[in-house]
Amino acid sequence: MSRLYIVGSGPGQADYLTQAAVHAIEQSSDVVAYRLYLDLLGQLAVGKVWHPSPIGQEVMRGRLALDLAVQGKVVSLISSGDAGIYAMASVIFELIDKTDNPAYRIIDIEVIPGISALQTLSSRVGAPLGQDFCTISLSDLLTPWSVIESRIHGAGAGDFVITFYNPVSKQRDWQLAKAREILLQYRAADVPVILGKNLTRDDESVQISTLAEFDVETVDMFTVVMVGNSTTRQFEQWVYTPRGYDVNGSEST
Amino acid sequence: MSRLYIVGSGPGQADYLTQAAVHAIEQSSDVVAYRLYLDLLGQLAVGKVWHPSPIGQEVMRGRLALDLAVQGKVVSLISSGDAGIYAMASVIFELIDKTDNPAYRIIDIEVIPGISALQTLSSRVGAPLGQDFCTISLSDLLTPWSVIESRIHGAGAGDFVITFYNPVSKQRDWQLAKAREILLQYRAADVPVILGKNLTRDDESVQISTLAEFDVETVDMFTVVMVGNSTTRQFEQWVYTPRGYDVNGSEST
Numbered sequence: 001m002s003r004l005y006i007v008g009s010g011p012g013q014a015d016y017l018t019q020a021a022v023h024a025i026e027q028s029s030d031v032v033a034y035r036l037y038l039d040l041l042g043q044l045a046v047g048k049v050w051h052p053s054p055i056g057q058e059v060m061r062g063r064l065a066l067d068l069a070v071q072g073k074v075v076s077l078i079s080s081g082d083a084g085i086y087a088m089a090s091v092i093f094e095l096i097d098k099t100d101n102p103a104y105r106i107i108d109i110e111v112i113p114g115i116s117a118l119q120t121l122s123s124r125v126g127a128p129l130g131q132d133f134c135t136i137s138l139s140d141l142l143t144p145w146s147v148i149e150s151r152i153h154g155a156g157a158g159d160f161v162i163t164f165y166n167p168v169s170k171q172r173d174w175q176l177a178k179a180r181e182i183l184l185q186y187r188a189a190d191v192p193v194i195l196g197k198n199l200t201r202d203d204e205s206v207q208i209s210t211l212a213e214f215d216v217e218t219v220d221m222f223t224v225v226m227v228g229n230s231t232t233r234q235f236e237q238w239v240y241t242p243r244g245y246d247v248n249g250s251e252s253t
Numbered sequence: 254m255s256r257l258y259i260v261g262s263g264p265g266q267a268d269y270l271t272q273a274a275v276h277a278i279e280q281s282s283d284v285v286a287y288r289l290y291l292d293l294l295g296q297l298a299v300g301k302v303w304h305p306s307p308i309g310q311e312v313m314r315g316r317l318a319l320d321l322a323v324q325g326k327v328v329s330l331i332s333s334g335d336a337g338i339y340a341m342a343s344v345i346f347e348l349i350d351k352t353d354n355p356a357y358r359i360i361d362i363e364v365i366p367g368i369s370a371l372q373t374l375s376s377r378v379g380a381p382l383g384q385d386f387c388t389i390s391l392s393d394l395l396t397p398w399s400v401i402e403s404r405i406h407g408a409g410a411g412d413f414v415i416t417f418y419n420p421v422s423k424q425r426d427w428q429l430a431k432a433r434e435i436l437l438q439y440r441a442a443d444v445p446v447i448l449g450k451n452l453t454r455d456d457e458s459v460q461i462s463t464l465a466e467f468d469v470e471t472v473d474m475f476t477v478v479m480v481g482n483s484t485t486r487q488f489e490q491w492v493y494t495p496r497g498y499d500v501n502g503s504e505s506t
Contacts, residue, residue, distance in 0.1 A: 013273075017271065019267070082375075084375040086496070087383075093380050111376035111377075113372035113376045114372075115368070122337040122366065126346045127343035133388055134413055147412070151412065151413065154413065155413075157403065235349075238346050241343060242343055
């Protein structure tokens with residue numbers, strides 16, 4: 001039996017795991033994950049063979065998970081957030097598709113989705129994702145900046161609510177400021193911007209600001225940045241993007 | 254105590270509920286939901302005061318949840334998928350913001366995210382959301398078609414993987430064909446298209462086709478339509494959008 005679960009573990013907080021994710025991990029003999037995520041699983045990982053691996057070694061981690069499954073183990077490969085969103089699932093399928101290992105093709109694979117960072121951040125401030133939205137990773141490690149820039153223009157022109165993943169890193173610090181500059185060509189200076197740092201951790205912080213005024217310097221690699229569209233509104237501690245119902249009418253549509 | 258949980262219940266399958274959602278429902282005295290979602294909760298809803306309501310009455314359902322919380326109940330308002338994505342959370346915050354009811358402003362509100370349909374569909378076929386993506390609702394009930402059309406152009410120009418929600422309804426049948434026509438200006442005829450119908454239900458079906466060839470006639474109001482970007486690949490039963498790692502290299506990144 002060659003079985004691989006690619007499990008989205010959510011943002012970190014154990015109670016954001018789905019029950020399907022819990023069941024997959026329970027059924028596994030081996031768990032492969034970036035070390036920090038293993039710690040977060042706590043009791044769930046007890047009795048499993050742990051395969052902690054350092055961050056940034058996605059291909060190596062994917063190969064390890066596939067090779068363990070080929071050996072007949074039941075493996076959970078843990079990916080934070082949603083396994084399919086900027087995470088390990090695409091690495092696994094790229095490995096199967098592009099490496100010449102027929103054994104990989106007979107592994108029984110199940111992908112289990114999880115709560116992604118954009119959903120966690122949205123829930124903290126209300127409903128900024130209430131209308132059409134997009135996600136853009138600002139990391140140019142694997143994607144040329146010209147492609148990223150065309151996506152920012154597309155998102156601006158389409159008036160999408162935008163969530164930026166990987167806004168900065170130790171080696172990258174100018175992309176977020178450039179993204180703001182581009183977006184100011186399309187939307188007003190006062191559209192709400194939400195910065196969520198260390199979401200679901202003890203030191204979580206969420207700030208609400210505006211497109212013109214949010215402080216790029218406070219954004220680090222553990223921050224998710226969300227930019228409202230032209231209709232996104234803030235009141236008190238809440239931000240939401242209205243769907244457009246007539247809330248004062250006598251009847252809904 | 255005035256408390257309102259806005260709970261994303263996922264696509265329907267009980268084991269896609271997060272533990273946070275389960276806890277919120279357990280703590281509630283009253284549950285407000287579209288009737289079908291209540292049925293899906295099963296045992297969890299036992300012993301609660303049920304407030305089933307018909308589909309399409311979002312504003313009425315939102316007011317009911319807020320009014321029950323004002324009366325001192327602990328209320329769970331159930332929204333399928335993620336409560337923040339084309340769902341009830343934005344209705345609630347629009348009601349609080351725009352109606353003149355100060356009692357609504359002192360309700361203790363918590364939004365609990367859930368697995369949205371785009372995540373469920375992605376998990377069924379591999380990892381089509383592995384790169385930047387967007388969601389577009391094709392319903393012009395609340396959004397003018399000109400705005401929707403500009404979003405399709407923006408998504409095409411930005412080469413986003415696109416998930417269409419509300420692709421058709423009983424009253425609307427031409428928007429999806431028009432969306433395809435627009436996207437064919439930007440991407441190749443053979444990019445993968447995934448159609449997911451009745452996801453997580455007993456009669457779930459998932460079809461993989463291409464942008465030029467997918468059959469609009471098979472799409473109904475319970476179908477989610479996902480269109481790959483220029484790099485999305487299909488092999489066997491899988492579809493994924495590569496992040497761009499050198500999977501045959503000796504080392505990652």
